[in-house]
Amino acid sequence: MATSLAIDEPVRRKPQYRSLIPGSSSKGFWVYLVPGLTLITLIILIPLVWNIYLTFTQYRGIKPPEWIGLDNWEKLLGDSTFWASFGNSIAMVVAMVVVPTLLGLVLAAMLFDLIGKKFGGKLASFLRATYYLPQILPAVIAAIVIGWILRPQNGALNQVLEAIGLGSLQHNWLGSPDTALPSIMIIMIWVQLGYPIVIFMAALQRVDPELYEAAELDGANWFQRFRAITVSIIRPEIFVVTLTCTIAALKVFGPIYTLTGGGPGTSTIVPAYYAYSEFFQSQQVGYGATIATALTIVVAAVAVVFVIAQTRLERKEEER
Structure with missing residues (x-):
């Protein structure tokens, strides 16, 4: 009886898989990681350790x-220029993160939900490409164009103001401490705006159009649909855009280098440019490394905070 039951019972065996590469094992795949790990070690880890040592x-x-021990760090904590550079970084965060993300979210929703439906997808795609155009311009070329527009003597902006009878508003936009930083902020909004629009419009492709149609039939206006559907569904993309733009704002260098050189005075200086000036202009390599290391710590801390916040928000949504 026992024998017949054993025969009738199906034999359960673990499935046998054959490796795609004859004679290979899972341990052999570590070989393919060696080139990447080597490049990371040579390009990132060794310079990072060396930079920390130089501090x-x-x-x-x-x-x-x-x-000299902690002398550079003590100098950094009491350096007014360093703290001014971080204050300017907050302004860059506003110009490159807060305004482009909020404005880009609204514009992407309008292009997708309003213009795309009423005028067709081709117009929405054209406007999206137009917004993204500053992102693909080389920083030097964009700086030359902006410098020509804001030139104090014969710049396009001052010429336009004079032509429309507002010559009294002509100004040295990048040469005055009062207007240099706001001018840079406006430029960075223009440069950065296309990035969140492209990301958000791509994210909106996975939103079910029936949700918008159902909400519209229920009497919801565009803003109500935007708040209840758009923002809630593409929240992961909002986190990604906010994180990447914040890191870019903290590390911004090119526009400051090409347009103002951190001036006039310290009105537009940022940590990345301050570290560069200490490295190559003042030849204070140890102190420049200290500034760069402090900036690295801030960027890493911001990234960790964003990841933790996103993880907690996703857990709350799963619990619901």
Whole structure:
């Protein structure tokens, strides 16, 4: 009896899989990681460790580094220029994160939900490409164009103001401490706006159109549909855009270097440019490394905070 039951019972065996590569095992795949790990070590890890070491030294790039302990860090904490640069970084966060993300979210929703439906997808795609155009311009070319527009003597902006009878508003936009930083902020909004629009419009492609149609039949206006459907569904993309734009704002360098050089005074200086000036202009390599390391710590902390916040929000949504 027992024998017949054993025969009738189906034999359960673990499925056998054959490797795609004869004679290989799972351990062999580590070989394919060696080139990437080597490049990461040479390009990122070794320079990072060397940079951290230089923060504890006095080094001018010629003689060997001289160990001075925490002197550079003490100097950094009391450096008014350093704190001014971080204050300007907050302005860059507003110009490159807050305004482009909010404005880009609204514009993407309008292009997708209003213009795309009424005028067709081709017009919406054309406007999306138009908004994204500043992103693909080289920073130097964009700076040359903006510098020509804001030139104090014969710049396009001052010429237009004079032509329409507002010559009294002519100004040295990038040469005055009062207007240099706001001018840079406006430029960065123009440059950064296309990125969130493209990301958000791509995210909206996975939104079921029937949700908008049902909400519209229920009497919801465009803003109510935007708040209840658009924002809630593409929230992961909003986190991604906010994080990447925040990191870019903290590391911004090119526009400051090409347009103002951190001036006039320290009105537009940012940590990345301040570290560069200490490295290559003042030849204070140890102190420049300290500024760069402090900036790295801030960027890493911001990234961790964003990831934790997104994880907690996703858990709350799953619990619902």
